Amino acid sequence: MGIIAKGAKCNVTGCDKDGMRSLTTSKVEGTGLSISTSSKRTVLCKEHYKEWKKATKEDRDVERARFDRF
Numbered sequence: 001m002g003i004i005a006k007g008a009k010c011n012v013t014g015c016d017k018d019g020m021r022s023l024t025t026s027k028v029e030g031t032g033l034s035i036s037t038s039s040k041r042t043v044l045c046k047e048h049y050k051e052w053k054k055a056t057k058e059d060r061d062v063e064r065a066r067f068d069r070f
Protein backbone atom coordinates (compact mmCIF):
# COMPACT_ATOMS: atom_id res chain seq x y z
CA MET A 1 0.00 0.00 0.00
CA GLY A 2 3.08 2.22 -0.11
CA ILE A 3 2.27 4.02 -3.33
CA ILE A 4 -1.21 4.92 -2.07
CA ALA A 5 0.32 6.69 0.90
CA LYS A 6 2.30 8.86 -1.51
CA GLY A 7 -0.91 10.13 -3.08
CA ALA A 8 -0.92 8.08 -6.28
CA LYS A 9 -3.73 8.83 -8.70
CA CYS A 10 -6.09 6.33 -10.30
CA ASN A 11 -4.49 4.62 -13.32
CA VAL A 12 -7.72 4.40 -15.34
CA THR A 13 -7.47 6.42 -18.54
CA GLY A 14 -9.08 9.83 -18.11
CA CYS A 15 -9.51 9.49 -14.35
CA ASP A 16 -7.51 11.72 -12.02
CA LYS A 17 -9.05 10.79 -8.69
CA ASP A 18 -6.97 9.79 -5.70
CA GLY A 19 -6.05 6.13 -5.60
CA MET A 20 -7.66 3.95 -2.98
CA ARG A 21 -6.43 0.46 -3.82
CA SER A 22 -3.47 -0.91 -5.70
CA LEU A 23 -3.91 -4.19 -7.52
CA THR A 24 -1.73 -6.41 -9.66
CA THR A 25 -2.05 -4.99 -13.18
CA SER A 26 -2.75 -8.41 -14.71
CA LYS A 27 -5.83 -8.72 -12.49
CA VAL A 28 -7.21 -5.42 -13.76
CA GLU A 29 -6.57 -6.11 -17.45
CA GLY A 30 -9.43 -7.89 -19.15
CA THR A 31 -12.13 -6.52 -16.84
CA GLY A 32 -13.19 -3.75 -19.25
CA LEU A 33 -11.27 -1.03 -17.42
CA SER A 34 -8.93 0.99 -19.61
CA ILE A 35 -5.76 1.49 -17.62
CA SER A 36 -2.60 3.34 -18.49
CA THR A 37 0.31 2.06 -16.47
CA SER A 38 3.54 0.27 -17.22
CA SER A 39 3.87 -0.78 -13.59
CA LYS A 40 3.06 -4.21 -12.21
CA ARG A 41 0.70 -2.51 -9.78
CA THR A 42 -2.36 -0.59 -10.87
CA VAL A 43 -3.88 2.08 -8.66
CA LEU A 44 -7.65 2.43 -8.64
CA CYS A 45 -9.85 5.10 -7.07
CA LYS A 46 -12.85 4.15 -5.00
CA GLU A 47 -15.25 4.19 -7.94
CA HIS A 48 -13.06 2.23 -10.30
CA TYR A 49 -12.25 -0.26 -7.56
CA LYS A 50 -15.99 -0.82 -7.21
CA GLU A 51 -16.26 -1.28 -10.99
CA TRP A 52 -13.38 -3.73 -10.92
CA LYS A 53 -14.95 -5.71 -8.10
CA LYS A 54 -18.24 -5.84 -9.99
CA ALA A 55 -16.47 -7.04 -13.15
CA THR A 56 -14.58 -9.77 -11.34
CA LYS A 57 -17.71 -10.87 -9.50
CA GLU A 58 -19.51 -11.26 -12.83
CA ASP A 59 -16.65 -13.40 -14.06
CA ARG A 60 -17.00 -15.68 -11.06
CA ASP A 61 -20.77 -15.93 -11.54
CA VAL A 62 -20.29 -16.98 -15.15
CA GLU A 63 -17.82 -19.64 -14.12
CA ARG A 64 -20.15 -20.97 -11.45
CA ALA A 65 -23.08 -21.11 -13.89
CA ARG A 66 -20.95 -23.09 -16.32
CA PHE A 67 -19.81 -25.45 -13.58
CA ASP A 68 -23.36 -26.12 -12.38
CA ARG A 69 -24.27 -27.74 -15.69
CA PHE A 70 -21.98 -30.68 -15.08
Ligand SMILES: [Zn+2]
Nearest residue numbers: 010015045048
Ligand atom coordinates in the same frame (compact mmCIF):
# COMPACT_ATOMS: atom_id res chain seq x y z
ZN1 LIG B 1 -10.62 6.12 -11.21
